Amino acid sequence: SREEFHALVPTTGQWLAMAWLTGVFALLTRQGWLHMQLGRQRRTWREVSDLVVCDVFRRCRQELGMGRSVRLWMTTGRNGPATSGVFRVSILVPEGLLSSLPPDELRLVLLHELTHVRRWDVLVDRVAALLATLHWFNPVAWLALVCMRRERELACDAAVLRHLGGHESCRYGHTLLKVAQQLSAPFPPPGAVGVLGKDRSLVRRFHMIATYRKPTAAGKVLG
Secondary structure (H helix, E strand, O other), X not given: OHHHHHHXXXXXXXXXXXXXXXXXXXXXXXXXXXXXXXXXXXXXXXXOOOHHHHHHHHHHHHHHOOOOOEEEEEEOOOOOOEEEOOOOEEEEEEHHHXXXXXXXXXXXXXXXXXXXXXXXXXXXXXXXXXXXXXXXXXXXXXXXXXXXXXXXXXXXXXXXXXXXOOOOHHHHHHHHHHHHHHOOOOOOOOOEEEOOOOHHHHHHHHHHHHOOOOOOHHHHHHO
8 A cells, every 4th residue: 555655664763864874884885995905004013122221211101200101013014213112112113214213303203202101192083083984074073183184193293292301392393394395195004193294184184383482371271
């Protein structure tokens, strides 16, 4: 009968729910595939054993009062430097970069990555990506995700400069520029948070570093 036919036809709300679930499933599948990619890349990583590099890494952890367990890995590719993992945290540095950076510049790169660890930025990034996945139909969610990632690097740079006291801001900016010039693909592996990003973000970050001033008490209250 006509009533039975209409009962079998999905309502508008059901069609919308199916469309939403399809989008969520597709994006979660993509995230799972990226996670598998990271797992395949992980097999090529080697834990850093160079005594000089390990000493720089140890001193950076002491500087920041880092209590969490963090491992330093050397990658054969040109992606990075980056921080990976939420609870089993790894810092990844390309082999070529480890051999080309002097200890004082390597220290600045490692301080940046360890600051990401202190701020739990990988966890925040994954939660934000999951929220954007659930709201995949809303362009504002994706815009917010892009803006959050851009501001995250600025905030991390500012945190490092505050730790350094501002007197090493010029060297810090030169080190980031040197890293960007040496790496042809300065982007983190899937699921990781990297020290570099897209060109526009880099220009904005360099401007902030060049004009950095330690915030005053009044400025913090206003903020």
